[in-house]
Amino acid sequence: MSISLILVPLAMATVAAATAAGRRDDAGRVVCQVQTRMRDETLLAAALRDTGAAVAAGTDEITADWAGVRAEFRRGPDGIWAAHLRGDVDEERAVEIVRSVDAAYGRQVQGAVLQRLRAQAPAAGLRLESEEVTEDASVRLVFAVGEGDR
Template identity: 70%
Template sequence: MSVSLILIPLAVAAVAAAHGARSGRDGKGRVVCEVRTRMRDETLLAAALQEAGAAVTADDREIAAQWDGVRGRFTRDADGVWSAHFTGEVDESRAVEIVRAVDTGYGHQVQRAVLDRLRERAPAAGLWLESETTTEDDGVRLVFAVGRDGPHAG
């Protein structure tokens, strides 16, 4: 079976929700539907696919992911909107499940990148990380001290 998903960026998801999610078949009879997602960065997408258990290969035109019995091909159009095309042992429900798992992994990748950037840039802004706590919902709470001379300035 073959399923194609159009991954709608969250920035336009509200408009898509107002008009309803599109689902149907293309000219070749393949299932095509839209899924809301926050995915934009190809490096983070590749990492999220790996986090979702896929073997990943990428070039300048697409990212390919291989799971047991399912192959996914991720491409982006001129507007930056990703499409995912799945083949193998997959139906519409399984394809949406895969994309949601990848989107969750993408969120984790974005969170890691932001946290790394905060940790890296904080000293230049006169901030020193005093504590870091992970919450039950996988949120991260950082507590910074303000001071130009480092964490032990008095």
């Protein structure tokens, strides 16, 4: 089976349905719109690897292979990613895969932001006092203001 997904940025999520809205393209393939926050191709490739995919990345195109399913992610001229899934996949599984990738992408973004905060804190006169990962996987950082900044 073959399914194409249009990955709509969260900024446009109010336009997209909360769940996949299926339709068919001119070739008869099922096309779904799925909300996503994926923009950065490096983080997307890392998120795909986190879901167990074998990943090959190129300019504005990423291919991910799981057991029995291949996804080709392409960024259109409007910056929106589209994913075409084929193999052992139906509409429900395609949406499940993309949601799993989106969750992994969120974790990648969180890690990148944390890394940037840790790296930039000293230049801002801050010293990391403690770091706690909560039950819901959110991270609480406590910074102390340096002595020279008071």
